Amino acid sequence: MKAYVFPGQGAQFPGMGKELYEASTGAKQLFEKANEILGFSITDIMFGEDAEALKQTKVTQPAIFLHSVILAKSLGDSFKAEMVAGHSLGEFSALVAAGYLSFEDGLRLVSKRAMAMQKACEQNPSTMAAVLGLENEVVENICKEIKEVVVPANYNCPGQLVISGSNEGIDIACEKLTEAGARRALKLPVGGAFHSPLMEPARAELEQAIDETNFTLGICPIYQNVTATAITNTEEIKENLKKQLTASVLWTQTMQQMITDGLSSVTEVGPGKVLQGLFKKVDRKLDTQSAGL
16 A cells, blocks of 8 residues: 655755745645745745744744645645655645645644744743663653653654653653663754643644634545544544644554555655655665655
């Protein structure tokens, strides 16, 4: 079975999407429509050279979403997905590409999500850290022992986990995880504790927007971050999407489930090749590629 997967925050780069914009009138119209919906020229930032401007959450998230979704739409009839999934923000791109959400509604939700996350970060100074070389269970147990807020946020691939929490909680966790034999416990340059209880204000804000959005039946199942299972029921999809901001991204489990369900090839749609690399960590023989025009 053929899967299309969509990256999350971190895959952005200056100049992203410019080739797409120039390649077709359809793509150009979608980018221009995005500028209208957002109320600022995101294309100027995406196609420009200012990496710092692109790093702002309110810009980064819509930028990656647009790159992924417009690329998927540009593939036309050659986009033949039998399963889709997206990492964190990428889940919204996957929902639009598979027909569960319209382009406009998807972009509005992503923009609201980004603004709400930015606000939650400002309310609660917090951070994340990558942990390499420890079993999931060891990391989970150490997080539970710490009195500060600190939780597993992203299960990226076997032996690679990202934790999320208060600044103090992450510092204590990094120390304890290193003592427990982690190959590395490294703080990440992010402005907040994504996928942790500290995102509750953002989750509550986004929940209302999701409730007010129309979802339709998609072309294939989506493997969602919070369950790591194939879902087609739109009500279930909405409920899982509401939980996503404060829940862990079960990406390792998602990849394993896709393989169990008959995955034969993976096409990454959007900037970067991070997800292909993660799939290769689970099954080196898997056929992976980047979507191209």
